[in-house]
Amino acid sequence: MRTVIILALICSFLNSIGQNSQPDLVEHRLDGYVLEALDKWRVPGIAICIVKDGEVLVSKGYGVTNIEKADSVDENTLFLIGSTTKAFTATAITQLAIEKGFSLDDPIINWIPSLELSDPWLTKIVTIQDLLSHRSGLNKFAGDFIFFGTDLKASEYIEKFKYLPAENEFKSFSYTNAGYFLVGEIIQKITGMTYPSYMEESIFEPLGMKRTGANTSAWSERENYASPHVVDQNGELVVSKVGKADNMSPGGGIYSTSSDLGNWLLAQLDSGKVNGMQVLRPEVVLKVREPKILIGRTGMPYAMFNRSQFEHYSSGWYNMDYEGREFITHNGGMYGFTSSVTLIPEIDLGIAILTNSDNHLLFETIKLEIVDSFLQLPFRDYSNIAHRFYEFQKNQKSNHLAVVRNSIKPLNSLDNLEPYIGTYSNEVYGELELEMDNEEFVMKFQHHNMQASLNYLSEGRFLCTYDDPIYGIEVSEFLIENNEIVGFMLSVDANVEPNSYFFKKVNN
DSSP: OHHHHHHHHHHHHHHHHHHHOOOHIIIIIHHHHHHHHHHHHTOOEEEEEEEETTEEEEEEEEEBSOTTSOOBOOTTOBEEOGGGHHHHHHHHHHHHHHHHTOOTTSBGGGTOTTOOOSSHHHHHHOBHHHHHTTOSSOOTTTTHHHHTTBOOOHHHHHHHGGGSOOOSOTTSOOOOHHHHHHHHHHHHHHHSSOHHHHHIIIIIHHHTOTTOBOOTTTGGGSSSBOOOEEEOTTSOEEEOOOOOOGGGHHHHOOEEOHHHHHHHHHHHHTTTEETTEEOSOHHHHHHHTSOOEEEEEOOTTHHHHSOOOEEEEOSSOEEEEETTEEEEEEEEEETTEEEEEEEEGGGTEEEEEEESOSSOOHHHHHHHHHHHHHTTOOOOOHHHHHHHHHHHHHHHHHHHHHHHHHTOOOGGGSSOOGGGOEEEEETTTEEEEEEEETTEEEEEESSBSOEEEEEEEETTEEEEEESSGGGOEEEEEEEEETTEEEEEEEOOOTTTOSOOEEEEEOOO
16 A cells, blocks of 8 residues: 555656646747847748746747847737638637527628629539638639738728639648638627737637737827838848728737737636636537648648648648647748747647747747757758758849749830830739829829839740738730730749749730
8 A cells, every 4th residue: 555655646646747847948048049040031020929837937028029120029029910810710719609690601692692703613612611621612812912901992802802812622632821811801890890809809818918919000000119121122031011901900910929829828728717717618628629621731830840740721720640649830921020829738838929029940949949848859950951942042032033033124126115015904903003204104003002013034024023022023925916015924933822824914
């Protein structure tokens, strides 16, 4: 009997050590690791939250909120969290389905009867769950260029869905932000409240997320916020701006802090409870994380060194196996911000990472380093590995752009520029104007507050450089028939949207 008691005490003692101890990386080396990585990646600021066994182990900031100022990032600094918003939106609609007695498998036209998709069959059968799990048939990132940063109204968004390409196989995975706009519209119709107001009342306030909101047009009016940063056309890190995105908030517009996200992580890991209080329904937490569609074999970086086989998508979360544990995660990127939120329920671990730059992989590498440390896996130095890969890709892209720029010719070498000047129209977007402005050939947009310069390359080809760096530098090719301009293909940086749009010249 005495032996049994002693063994029980030893086991209890060892368990308490395992629960309360922190990996060396987290306890002793995190600050140095993060600061070195910030410098290497040229990331101005970062905020990190680590939750373990029902406690917040780390909630702090590093670096600065703005490279033009000296304000430090702390645990209460606001960042846009990008697509990690989607888990919040999925939680809200799943909660409403239980409370109001409807099904996520109901067709979306039950709630938005005016909606038309490009395929009438899809219009009838696409469900709320299809939108939440990116299996609606819409093309990857379809409509992102049209819907982000424009002055279009929500009703105009809905009208334009019938023109969006839906060439992906129905019920197969194709990541589409526009689907979450529709989910937000359904939330508003059910509740009679705006999406930001409902989220604040039903999710943020009950969770004690006091500085979190979902109105992107108002976030920078708050104190202690991080400014977005991008790399401009000359390779320089610059302060950027947040475009209009209120209508797309359900897919990526929530702003938050590492301190507030600590409460979100605690609730996710304790069946909806925060500080012992039941805030979210346990069945909602589980339902949202239930895998709904197979994406395929797990790719890099998860399978680089460690065991990981398959990746699924649930509702606002990616699910995969990682060293025999369930790994639930989502990254986000929006207007010069990138983020990551991760859960490993089996070891009661949650991680949130927020950054104010979009040209790096630091949000991913730090996440993996922290996860591996808690799983007692070897230190891989993911940051250096990813940085070498990133620099290789960046140099390739830079070299290609240099070749294209070297082929730019003076506008006066073009036989006749006049046929290119005029109004061009696309049924999804609207109109563009190509005109001369201060001896420069430019493109002006009907719905975006920006323009692009057009440099002549060869007959029918121009280099399009957007004055907002997030849209990139792309080649625009014109369709010419019988010596007349028919139209041209407009492309933006693939991180905004990989789909191109044909603009037809309007005969004035």
